[in-house]
Amino acid sequence: MTPAASASVSGASVVARGWGWRHAGRRSWAVNGLDLRIEPGERVLLLGASGAGKSTLLHALAGVLGGAEEGEQCGQLLVNGAEPTAARGQSGLLLQDPDSQVILARVGDDVAFGCENLGVPREEIWRRVNDALDMVGLDVPLSHPTSALSGGQKQRLALAGTLAMRPGLLLLDEPTANLDPEGVLGVRDSVARVLENSGATFIVIEHRVAVWQSLVNRVIVLDAAGGLLADGHPDDVLTSQGEQLAAAGVWVPGRGSGIALPGREMDAASAPGAVPLLRTTGLAIARAHAEVIARDVELAVHAGTALAVTGPNGSGKSTLALTLGGLLKPAGGTVRASPEFANGAGAEPIRWKSRQLLTRIGTVFQDPEHQFVAATVRAELAVGPRALKQAEVAIDARVDLVLQRLRLDHLAEANPFTLSGGEKRRLSVGTVLVTQPRLLVLDEPTFGQDLRTWREIVVLLDELLRDGTAVVAVSHDTDFVAALFDREYRLTGQAGPRITPRAVVSR
Amino acid sequence: MSVLAPERGTQAIFRINPVAKLAAALLLAGVLILTIDWVSAAVALACEFILFFFAGLSLKAFALRTLPVWIAAPTAGLTTLLYGQAAGTVYWSFGLVNVTAGSLELAIATTLRILAIGLPSVVLFVTVDPTDLADGLAQVVKLPARFVLGGLAGLRLVGLFLEDWRALELARRARGIADGGALRRVLSQAFALLVLSIRRGSQLATAMEARGFGAPVRRTWARPSTFRGRETALVGIGLAVALLAVGVSVATGSWNFVLT
Numbered sequence: 001m002t003p004a005a006s007a008s009v010s011g012a013s014v015v016a017r018g019w020g021w022r023h024a025g026r027r028s029w030a031v032n033g034l035d036l037r038i039e040p041g042e043r044v045l046l047l048g049a050s051g052a053g054k055s056t057l058l059h060a061l062a063g064v065l066g067g068a069e070e071g072e073q074c075g076q077l078l079v080n081g082a083e084p085t086a087a088r089g090q091s092g093l094l095l096q097d098p099d100s101q102v103i104l105a106r107v108g109d110d111v112a113f114g115c116e117n118l119g120v121p122r123e124e125i126w127r128r129v130n131d132a133l134d135m136v137g138l139d140v141p142l143s144h145p146t147s148a149l150s151g152g153q154k155q156r157l158a159l160a161g162t163l164a165m166r167p168g169l170l171l172l173d174e175p176t177a178n179l180d181p182e183g184v185l186g187v188r189d190s191v192a193r194v195l196e197n198s199g200a201t202f203i204v205i206e207h208r209v210a211v212w213q214s215l216v217n218r219v220i221v222l223d224a225a226g227g228l229l230a231d232g233h234p235d236d237v238l239t240s241q242g243e244q245l246a247a248a249g250v251w252v253p254g255r256g257s258g259i260a261l262p263g264r265e266m267d268a269a270s271a272p273g274a275v276p277l278l279r280t281t282g283l284a285i286a287r288a289h290a291e292v293i294a295r296d297v298e299l300a301v302h303a304g305t306a307l308a309v310t311g312p313n314g315s316g317k318s319t320l321a322l323t324l325g326g327l328l329k330p331a332g333g334t335v336r337a338s339p340e341f342a343n344g345a346g347a348e349p350i351r352w353k354s355r356q357l358l359t360r361i362g363t364v365f366q367d368p369e370h371q372f373v374a375a376t377v378r379a380e381l382a383v384g385p386r387a388l389k390q391a392e393v394a395i396d397a398r399v400d401l402v403l404q405r406l407r408l409d410h411l412a413e414a415n416p417f418t419l420s421g422g423e424k425r426r427l428s429v430g431t432v433l434v435t436q437p438r439l440l441v442l443d444e445p446t447f448g449q450d451l452r453t454w455r456e457i458v459v460l461l462d463e464l465l466r467d468g469t470a471v472v473a474v475s476h477d478t479d480f481v482a483a484l485f486d487r488e489y490r491l492t493g494q495a496g497p498r499i500t501p502r503a504v505v506s507r
Numbered sequence: 508m509s510v511l512a513p514e515r516g517t518q519a520i521f522r523i524n525p526v527a528k529l530a531a532a533l534l535l536a537g538v539l540i541l542t543i544d545w546v547s548a549a550v551a552l553a554c555e556f557i558l559f560f561f562a563g564l565s566l567k568a569f570a571l572r573t574l575p576v577w578i579a580a581p582t583a584g585l586t587t588l589l590y591g592q593a594a595g596t597v598y599w600s601f602g603l604v605n606v607t608a609g610s611l612e613l614a615i616a617t618t619l620r621i622l623a624i625g626l627p628s629v630v631l632f633v634t635v636d637p638t639d640l641a642d643g644l645a646q647v648v649k650l651p652a653r654f655v656l657g658g659l660a661g662l663r664l665v666g667l668f669l670e671d672w673r674a675l676e677l678a679r680r681a682r683g684i685a686d687g688g689a690l691r692r693v694l695s696q697a698f699a700l701l702v703l704s705i706r707r708g709s710q711l712a713t714a715m716e717a718r719g720f721g722a723p724v725r726r727t728w729a730r731p732s733t734f735r736g737r738e739t740a741l742v743g744i745g746l747a748v749a750l751l752a753v754g755v756s757v758a759t760g761s762w763n764f765v766l767t
Contacts, residue, residue, distance in 0.1 A: 064716045088722040095717075099667060100710035103660050103718070105638055112729035117719035125729045147666060161718060288673065327677040354685035363681040369703060370674040373682060373695065387683035417702065431682065 011040030011201035012090060012168030014061060018075030020226070021056050021065065030056040032226035034075070038218075040168070043195065043202040045212050045234065048222030049248035050420055050450055054205045057222070058171045060084060061203070062093035079169055089118040091169035092162030096177050096448065098154035103161075107133070107149075108142025110157060114165040125164075132160040135197065136190040150313055152183025156190050163194060170194070172204040176211060177448035180313055180476040184211060191215065207450045209238065210253040221245065249422075249450030257479055259455055261462050264304070276300035277341040277439055277470055278324060278349070284332030285319045292331045293319055299489055301439060306461070306471040308481045311491030317474040318366065318443050320491065324472055325363035325441040326350050341438060358384050362432030366443040366474075368424040372416040377408055377427060380416050384435040402430045405460070422453035429457065433464075440464065442473040446480045458483050514572075514633045518563040519737065521634055526643035527738035528631040531745030536624045538749035544763040545612065547756035548619035554748045555627050562630045572633045576625035584618030623752075627745075637662055642732040652726050660715060664707055671703050672696070 016036040022029045031053035038044060048054050059065045060077055063084035077084065079091055092114075095101055104110040111132055115125040129142070136156040140149075149157060155175055162170065172191070176184040188211055195202055195215060204212050219237040221229040230241045238245070242252045251257075283297040293316035301307055301324070309317050322328040324335060326349025336347045337360070345356045352360070365371050374380040381402055385395040403409040406426040411419065416427055425445065432440065440461075446454050461471055461484055475481055481488060515521070539551060559569065587610060594609025641659040644650045675696050679685045685692060715721075756762045 059713075062717050064713050089719040093717040095710075095714065097710065100707060101714045102663065103711070103715055105636075105663060109638055109729065113715075113720075114718035116727050116729050117722050117724075119722075119724040119727050122727060122729060122731070125727065129729075147663075158714075165719060322677060325681065327680055354680045355683045357681060358683040365674065365678055365681070367674065369706075370671070370678045371682060373679065373684065373699065384683050387686075417706070435683070 009166045009168055009198055009200055011042070011199045012080040013040050013078075014038040014169065014201065014203075015078045015081075016075070017077075019060075019077040020074045021053070021060060021071055023056075023071045024069065026071075029053075029226065030071075031060075031222070034077075034222075034227060036220070036228070036231075038201060038203070040201055041199050042218055043216040044204070044218045044220055045209065045216040046203055046205045046220050046222065047207070047209070047245060047248075047250050048229065049224050050422055050452070052222040052224040052248075054222055055173055058093065058173050058203065058205060061169065062091045062171055063088055064093065089114065089165045090167060091171055092165055092167035093171045094155070094158055094162055094173065094175045096174040098151040098158070098178060101158040102146045102149075102154055105146060106142065107138070107140055107144045107146055107157060110146055111161045111164050114161050118165060128164040128166070129160075132164040135163060135194055136160045137186070137193070150183065152179050152186045155179065155183070155187050159187070159190055159194070163198075168200055170198075170200045170202045172202075172206075174205050174207075174448065176206065176208075181478070182312070188212070188215075207249060208251045210251065213238075213253060246451060249452035251451050257451065257455060257458070257483065259458055259483060261458070261483065264462075264466055274302060275338045275340070276302045278335060278337055280324075280330075280333065280335050282333035283323070283330055283335060285316055285323045285328070286331035287319055287328070294491055295332065297333070301470050301472055303438065303470050304465055304468045305487070306465055306473070306485040308485040308488045309472065309474045309491065310476070310481065310488055315491040317491055321441050321443050321472065321474045322363070324349075325361050326352055326357055327363060355387050358388055358435040358437065360437055361439045361441060362435065362437035364428050364432050364440070364442040364445060366447065368428035369417065371428050371431060375415060376413050377416055377419070378403070378412040380427060381430055381434050384431060388435060398434055402434045405433075406430045407456075422449055425449055425453060426456065429460070438468075439470045439472070442471070444474055444476065446475065446477045454480070513636045514564060514568055516563045516634070518561070520561065520563040522737070523741055524643050524647065524732060524734055524738045525635040525640035526647045526732075526734065527741045528635060529640075530742050532628045532631050534742065534745045535627055535749050538753060539620060539624050541765060542753075542756060542763050543613070543616050543620070543765055544756055544761040545616040545619050546759050546761040547752040548616060548623045550755045551623040551748055551752040552619055552626075554751065555623065558744065558748075559626075559630060563634055564630060568633070569630070573626055573629050576622060576629060580618045580621040580625065583621055584614040587617045588614035639730075639732070642728065642730050643734075646728055646732040647734045653721065656715075656720070660711055661708065664704065664711065667707060668700060668704055672700055675699050675703075 014036065016034045019034045020029045020032040034057070046054050046057070056065070061079060061084050065071065079087060084091060102110060103113050108129055111129045112125050115128055120128065136159050138153060138156045138160060146154070146157060176187050179187065192215055202216070204216070206212050213234055216234055218232065219234045220231045221237065221241060223229040229244070230237045238252055242255060246252050246255050246258060278301040280297050280299050284292045284295045285297065286292045297320065299307070309320055311317055319328065323330055329350050335349060337349055339347070341360065343360070345352045345360070349357070349361060372380060374383055378399060381399045382395050385398060403412055406429070408423065408427060408430065411423060416424065419427060429445065445457055449457070458480065465471055473485070535551065539548065564572070588606060589604045591610035591613045593605040593607045596608040597605065598608070598611070599606040637659060641655045645652050645655045679692065679696060753762070
């Protein structure tokens, strides 16, 4: 049997009548007054501002929203005429985070997991597993350890696990938001192959419209205030609603990022001949207790300039960022701060006290949750100034300023862990800015962010650069690098020890 | 961490159902803790050392994996020697320390016993793949699938927790709160890890549910787990070693039931 023949299923229909959902303990409805009909086999791109309830709708369709203790439902939501929870396995859901979707230790077992739960006979399971892996193009042995897969491969694995269940409704919730460009294309192409061979109804949430535009035949825009903002053919909706969508954070193709930053002046401190804040010599980098990933890193970080660190997955970008940030010990060579930058703290950042880092180097981690240590947003921002033993009055004033600047003031008393992805990212940047370090090190600051947060981050960093702050950022985001950065340092990730820096962005 | 990284190989032992390994190890341990005498432990240990040649481990792997047992056994023995119940000839005495003929015999018995129970348990378990064990527990022992699979999936998170812990450590340094107060820092970091692990756990639960976990149909198993001749043979070998140890011990009059 060819994958094409065996994977074809009949698509499921979706009907919503005045449907709404309110999470337990929340005052407002996540989704409200939704009336919708999706025919079997339709391919839908679901858009809407952050907080419009896109994920809630997808989770509900997959039947994983939970029961009455998780929230309250109104109206009716039907998949193929039945409650989604009553027909498990009829819809397959692919989520954003690759790591949280791997269930078992071996590739074959993981793909088989869904089939087992649905009571598929054993011989049939393995036939489906092989078909599904073929279809997503994951060419590894069945016994391959799932922990050895890259992020993009993990997403394709999860997709295969979903496909093996032969769902009539395929639901994708920002499946590529956490992937590098290569991973994004791999997942997109896998899905394209699946849709070619299957009659399944398809709904995808993604604010980078260009990725999926060619694969969908309908765009539905949810209104944060309830109901629909727009619904129709992709070209029509993207044209008529382009402006509102862009304002709501959707990357509408052809509209660009909507940002044009004037060139920055080079002053004496950022001029090529000036003494850099930080300079590496023969630097070799490695994670704690691990092998060296890159050698002979030679770079300099100047005040008021932006340096992008790029390169393929696993080439050591994050490790380099953490090493420059004074958090990881060099495995060889040195990272040295200029005496003026060190300001009495010694030449090597790794030897600085944790407190001394605060006003010198601020590091923003890829996962904001790793950085959160307090119970409210306000307390979170006050952590750094408190460690510096600043006066309470000064702390309050500074925290208020940062809250406002990052549009977090209405969330001052919220728990950092309950924020949305974009809010978490802004808060993690804020926790660093609050102590005004002269060098910012950011690891994938725009990963998974909608256009609105993206724009805010770019404008904020541009402001800081103009004020003389130096910025080093690890990024896969070519738009981001092009918008802001003076120099790019590319880690090749190849076996050879030699790494060549090159300037790609000239201003 | 042996559970996370099982030894792999092609010998017969790797194909034996983990449930049989579990049963053999439990059987041996169950019998050997009934008595405190050096004869039964020495007999069991002697048999085990012959069997270890078929355990599918290289000498290096054997040494590395069983190292904790080799450290624990003499340590426990030494403690017994110094502080154990005094009886018979006193060899040396210093304060609370009393080395006597009785405590010497007890110390040897303790050391051998820990080796005789610990070594085969480790050797049997380092070749167990957690997925296979879960299959066996659910299909052979008939434990509830929800419970077994939940545990198995949760085990995979342990690796992520280790990465989280390292990231939390670095993040705390970056946030300016890593100077001094090591105990307080570890406690607050442990709490942060707990919060993260609950979130990871609930995300995993959602992912499993989305794949039909807990659906109201009878679950099938992609990997058959069977209990046949070789499994029975392994349990039989465990039983034989246990019986031989007891037999020799009783015959030589050294059987010393723990509860008397």
